[in-house]
Amino acid sequence: MKDRKSLGGNGENRTPEASLRPLKLLKQIDLVVNFLPPSVLASVIDALQDEPSQCNEALVAKLLGKLPNPKFRRVVVELLSIWQQDHNNWNSYSLAAALSSAAYSAAQVRQALDVELVWTGPETNGVSFRRTDQVLLQLIRDAQDKLTLISFAVYKIPEIAQVLIEALNRGVQVRLIAENPEVADKIPFGIKEALGKEIIEQAQVFIWPKHKRPVDNEGRYGSLHIKCAIADSCKLFITSANLTQYAFTLNMEMGVLIQSRQLAARVEKQIDDLIEHKTLIII
Template sequence: MTLPTSTLFEAIATLLEGLPEGAISPLAEAIAPIPAGSWPALHTTATQVLAAPHYREQVGAFITTWQTQAPTVPPASVALALQAAGTAVSRQRRVQTVEVVWTGPASGQPLRRTAQVLQGLIDEAQQDLLIIAFAVYDIPEIGIALRRAAQRGIVLRLIIESPHARAGNIAYDSLVALGPQVAAHATIYQWPLAQRPRDNDGRHGSLHVKCAIADGQTMLISSANLTRYALSLNMELGLLLRGGRHPHDVQAHIEALIARGILTQIEAMV
């Protein structure tokens, strides 16, 4: 027989899996002073801590489970449990894991495919996504995953190269490939030609990075462009990094390039 507090512990674990790390402490601080049994106040106060409807629904479901399965546990105790569990989760997330990601012929080695990993990273994002790509076209499944992210209220930033970029402009075929909903929701950046180094013959550098970062915590680095060939036909190799400092450091580096005007925002015209 499952004890009520065991059900509550499971509900706390489920909540922590779904909420952004930075929301746990404010949530705990908000509910701690509320008197025991004040369920309407708990529902109102707890859900107001988070702005996104998706997160509010998760918190509301947690309060309902608490009320029905362990109503004698006071808010101060639940707040303490949230803080303790949140600290443990934060430490675990800081431990970095590295996974090899592959596209190409199978060899019998248990390597996950690039498209599968990228879709998973997009769907796991709780707050923001940063995606950098040299080429983007003919990838409906990635466009669908990005649309789901947009519907969840994820902050979406795309830095896209184009082989047709010239005179400081970027071709919009890449954005068309992702769909108008993604282009409308995303903040889109380019590396202007005026900001690129040139050799003695006047040839400029290219934005050749292929990278996706979720919440500054999970990062996919791959040789694969966001194209049908790269995600299904080519031989491509990459690494998925979870936790540790590298996802955060790369995201901070890109954000610094944006702040310095090396990467500039453009309007989506699709």
């Protein structure tokens, strides 16, 4: 059996500080990959692949010459410094390969989980966001196969109603789940009043009946308080906003639009199971 020294270089003589160096290097590689624009990162990788070498002044000068932005230079200089201190057997080819692998993995993660923040409310001078109504309208317009909308309240949304009619007319299976189809004690308006006869007759409308809900000691029952939309089993919009004019125009609301088949399908499966077990019933 090989001893620890032959497997790990310094073996038992490795200091705690030395054992942390590979982790520091990997963390800095991750930082560089996520900080540099793809074209800039590609130029750094190309320079490292020109010829195999250790970290030296000539290589540092060549790399910095490709980085006019001082912020880019700082993160790359830190990477080179950690690489030089690491005392491993990596040459510039090895570092280039590590950067390429990390960049590929990061791109795959972004592709698998694309998340957009959605905001309705007062504007600031900071980052701009799409509004709740903009995202929801596009989600419905883009739906080709099936669409699920869930909301506690549904009230005065003529634009949403119109695009839902258009979706139904092009063959999209529309499923609506709301707190109550009629005026009720918790909400002074219902989904039937808000969306109209044409949608109600063509779409599937589900509710969570009171006798299926948990009740506390004082007789108060739970609410269907979810607000979300699922389109074509690949887009999931989770929001604080109800399907109401107030939520789209006056309230301060926030949500996330997630483009992920895995997550959208999981939420859709949860809804399907609730329907199958008669927790949600069609009206």
